[in-house]
Amino acid sequence: MLIRLENVHTxxxxxxxxxxxxxxLSIGAGEMVCVMGPNGAGKTTLLETINGILPAxxxxxxxxxxxxxxxxxIRKDIGYMLQAKTFPEDTPYLxxxxxxxxxxxxxxxxxxxxxxxxxxxxDAARFMEVDHLWDRPIGKLSGGQTQxxxxxxxxxxxxxxxxxxxxYSNLDCRAVEDVSRKICxxxxxxxxxxxxxxxxxxxxxxxxxxxLLLKDGRLIGDAHPDEMLSSRTFRxxxxxx
Amino acid sequence: xxxxxxxxxxxxxxxxxxxxxxxxxxxxxxxxNLSSMGFCMSHAAFAGAALGLAISRDPFALALGxxxxxxxxxxxxxxxxxxxxxxxxxxxxxxxxxLALLFLSIAPGSVVSSTALSVLWGSVLGITTxxxxxxxVLMLTLLVVIFLFYKEFFAIMxxxxxxxxxxxxxxxxxxxxxxxxGVTVSVSxxxxxxxxxxxxxxxxxxxxxxxxxxxxxxxxxxxxxGLASSISGIAASLYLDIPVGSSxxxxxxxxxxxxxxxxxxRKRGQKC
Numbered sequence: 001m002l003i004r005l006e007n008v009h010t011x012x013x014x015x016x017x018x019x020x021x022x023x024x025l026s027i028g029a030g031e032m033v034c035v036m037g038p039n040g041a042g043k044t045t046l047l048e049t050i051n052g053i054l055p056a057x058x059x060x061x062x063x064x065x066x067x068x069x070x071x072x073x074i075r076k077d078i079g080y081m082l083q084a085k086t087f088p089e090d091t092p093y094l095x096x097x098x099x100x101x102x103x104x105x106x107x108x109x110x111x112x113x114x115x116x117x118x119x120x121x122x123d124a125a126r127f128m129e130v131d132h133l134w135d136r137p138i139g140k141l142s143g144g145q146t147q148x149x150x151x152x153x154x155x156x157x158x159x160x161x162x163x164x165x166x167x168y169s170n171l172d173c174r175a176v177e178d179v180s181r182k183i184c185x186x187x188x189x190x191x192x193x194x195x196x197x198x199x200x201x202x203x204x205x206x207x208x209x210x211x212l213l214l215k216d217g218r219l220i221g222d223a224h225p226d227e228m229l230s231s232r233t234f235r236x237x238x239x240x241x
Numbered sequence: 242x243x244x245x246x247x248x249x250x251x252x253x254x255x256x257x258x259x260x261x262x263x264x265x266x267x268x269x270x271x272x273x274n275l276s277s278m279g280f281c282m283s284h285a286a287f288a289g290a291a292l293g294l295a296i297s298r299d300p301f302a303l304a305l306g307x308x309x310x311x312x313x314x315x316x317x318x319x320x321x322x323x324x325x326x327x328x329x330x331x332x333x334x335x336x337x338x339x340l341a342l343l344f345l346s347i348a349p350g351s352v353v354s355s356t357a358l359s360v361l362w363g364s365v366l367g368i369t370t371x372x373x374x375x376x377x378v379l380m381l382t383l384l385v386v387i388f389l390f391y392k393e394f395f396a397i398m399x400x401x402x403x404x405x406x407x408x409x410x411x412x413x414x415x416x417x418x419x420x421x422x423g424v425t426v427s428v429s430x431x432x433x434x435x436x437x438x439x440x441x442x443x444x445x446x447x448x449x450x451x452x453x454x455x456x457x458x459x460x461x462x463x464x465x466x467g468l469a470s471s472i473s474g475i476a477a478s479l480y481l482d483i484p485v486g487s488s489x490x491x492x493x494x495x496x497x498x499x500x501x502x503x504x505x506x507r508k509r510g511q512k513c
Binding site for chain 2: 085
């Protein structure tokens, strides 16, 4: 198993009650998993716990290593897309800077990005169709363009795991379709393990292996999309929210 | 007022070095919204100087020590309490000011308060060779540190969370930025004083921002603008016989206003 959580409780500093409550789950290499649930269910917290950003009790293992102790190292192989990330208009960074930054962890300290890093960044930008924005300031892009640039940034990293927090926010219908197709191509071509938070059942990719259903910080369902989307548990989770 | 050439030369070199180091560190301050840093450090230094007077020790050494100590504890405290650095700075500001007043009330004599106030207002004409060496060492240290860890600082300045996501352990770099800010304020204090040092940290960077969306360019041009403000400020001070610190600060504001007026970012339809 590439990702393993055992009885995980995740706490935000200063809060007595845990946001995630006793989560136990495993995700194997090459799986595509969608995380769904009503607002405040703990979906983003789950991704940040896997990414080793948040303090948690229980066991959080990624690549067989403790995610809390080896956070910076494991993050070199994880592409984590933050939820609805935007940049102020006067942000003094260009698209190429943002895409290349995806490589920084891999390059290591005291070393400069080389030709290989620039090529990886350029290829990623080309794949996400943002290479024509290469020299544009990041703050001047539309929400959809920013989302594509951030995805390109993840790809430049050449990760083994993709953690995507609402990757379709800020995108119009056509762009959702296009980005969804690209995520699926990448997932299969690069044999990635993908964990994706989504809200809309229409956005569940055809190649999705499982849907994890969260509510109030608890894992209340884990099943194949066909089974999950037609289940009573799924309907009830949203009906009561 | 006619000044000996040695003093004028020391003033010019000192002001130039201070302008360069302040603008270099100012890039971090402006980008990371640490604007209260200048105020807080200067008042911490003021408290240190007051303490020095109260216990009959070197006021400038204690000013440096206090500002550096505040810079050192700022990052961990902000992280631990999950507070914005600006919030912690605001609290530190009131604490250091209160301590300064307390120490001054303990200190004997009336002359001492003027010494403490010189930390706030600066005394560029009294700059010594030792001060110049300190500034030079600080400038070289900043250059080396920024050169070695350029990509880490570059990423953290965009967004700490994104940098963390890239696999960069941001904590030590963030603390290093705060520490270097504290040291820069402390070492530059004697030049234009704690109250005006802010001008040299923020104004040149804010001016550079008016002309570019490229962080590399801003990092390069800010010290040059700071240098120009500083030298023109000294020239105006000598010509008009006004205090050097004030003159440099006014000049840096003038440069900023001119930059805003000329900025291509503000011209309608301009894609900058």
